[in-house]
Amino acid sequence: xxxxxxxxxxxxxxxxxxxxxxxxxxxxxxxxxxxxxxxxxxxxxxxxxxxxxxxxxxxxxxxxxxxxxxxxxxxxxxxxxxxxxxxxxxxxxxxxxxxxxxxxxxxxx
Amino acid sequence: xxxxxxxxxxxxxxxxxxxxxxxxxxxxxxxxxxxxxxxxxxxxxxxxxxxxxxxxxxxxxxxxxxxxxxxxxxxxxxxxxxxxxxxxxxxxxxxxxxxxxxxxxxxxxxxxxxxxxxxxxxxxxxxxxxxxxxxxxxxxxxxxxxxxxxxxxxxxxxxxxxxxxxxxxxxxxxxxxxxxxx
Numbered sequence: 001x002x003x004x005x006x007x008x009x010x011x012x013x014x015x016x017x018x019x020x021x022x023x024x025x026x027x028x029x030x031x032x033x034x035x036x037x038x039x040x041x042x043x044x045x046x047x048x049x050x051x052x053x054x055x056x057x058x059x060x061x062x063x064x065x066x067x068x069x070x071x072x073x074x075x076x077x078x079x080x081x082x083x084x085x086x087x088x089x090x091x092x093x094x095x096x097x098x099x100x101x102x103x104x105x106x107x108x109x
Numbered sequence: 110x111x112x113x114x115x116x117x118x119x120x121x122x123x124x125x126x127x128x129x130x131x132x133x134x135x136x137x138x139x140x141x142x143x144x145x146x147x148x149x150x151x152x153x154x155x156x157x158x159x160x161x162x163x164x165x166x167x168x169x170x171x172x173x174x175x176x177x178x179x180x181x182x183x184x185x186x187x188x189x190x191x192x193x194x195x196x197x198x199x200x201x202x203x204x205x206x207x208x209x210x211x212x213x214x215x216x217x218x219x220x221x222x223x224x225x226x227x228x229x230x231x232x233x234x235x236x237x238x239x240x241x242x243x244x245x246x247x248x249x250x251x252x253x254x255x256x257x258x259x260x261x262x263x264x265x266x267x268x269x270x271x272x273x274x275x276x277x278x279x280x281x282x283x284x285x286x287x288x289x290x291x
Contacts (some may be wrong), residue, residue: 049184050199068240071203 001083010039011047012083015066018053019080020095023065032095052076111219113178114190119146120219121193122157125177127220132173134165137202137212138224139233141249146215147227148252156185157195160202170197204232205271227257231284232267239273247280254287261288 002012017029030040044064047053054067066073084092116124122138129136138146141154171181179186179195186195202209202225209229215222225233230253237246253259261284268277 069205069236071201071206071208074206 001086002079008039008043010035010043014040014043014047014064015052015076016080016083017095018064018066019077020084020092021098023063025061025063112190113188116191116219118142118150118154118157118193119215119222120217121191122146122224123215123217123222124219125157125174125179125195126159126222128177129159129170129173130221132169134161134170134173135163136161136197136223137209138222139202140198143224143230144234144249144253146222146224147230147257148249149256152249152252155193157193158198159195160198160200162200162202164200167197204229205236205267207267207270227253228260228263231259232264235264235268235273235277236271239268239271239276251283251287254284255290259284259288261285 002015003009006012006015013033013035014024014029017024017032026037026041026044029044030037033040044053044055048055048064051067052070053064054069055062055064057063066076070076084095087095110124111120113121113124122142126136126138136159138157139160140156140158141152142157144152145154171186174181174186174195177188178190179188184196188194202212204225209225211226212223213226215224231250234246234250234253237243238250261281264284265274265277265281268274
């Protein structure tokens, strides 16, 4: 959808995912879009170098988010919101709905 | 000309800034290096973050910096005679989502340096404190306020625009004390 503007389908995927879920890691994003890990990692690195996103370590995982210090953050979010509005309800729900509440280790259900 | 190995951070920044400008590349120093300069190295930074609003392109920058002995290593430009290194973070020159409208020019024996103002330097450090909850950034902002005139009304206005009025209120008195002790 934004591929021609952003120059890469994987850059679009990364930005949409991080906007919709607030954060994400490379394998999670690749798995969600059923794509290879390598191009997702490359886009994460490029966007981080451009200060569009930032990362932090959570255990052994590098977790990324949109950077609150990016000067065009509000405009970028508006663009991504518009793009998300073109997704079907099912697609949007798949991207946005993720369990956030804690789950005790070892719980059977 | 002083040898590069003997240059302070400010002198090296001015030397590089002047050389870049002579080749049509206009940059402004931002980030931790400005804290070093405004605190006469009470906080020591090693990276010179030069920001260019209209990008000249990596190739041109590489060629121009090679003329004064810097070579590209990954995303940095290093010189064999100094620990300081140069980086070109992507523009625009901004503090939060606001463009930087006025910069400061400082004279060194090695050239002229354009850098963000002490007030913008404080805002830049506070942005890191607000968003990353980084206490060191707040300490750097206070160090800058200790030895420079800071427009606290402007910092307050900007903090409110960033949605951080409450956070600024919590540290405002610290800045007022530092300004009085200047």
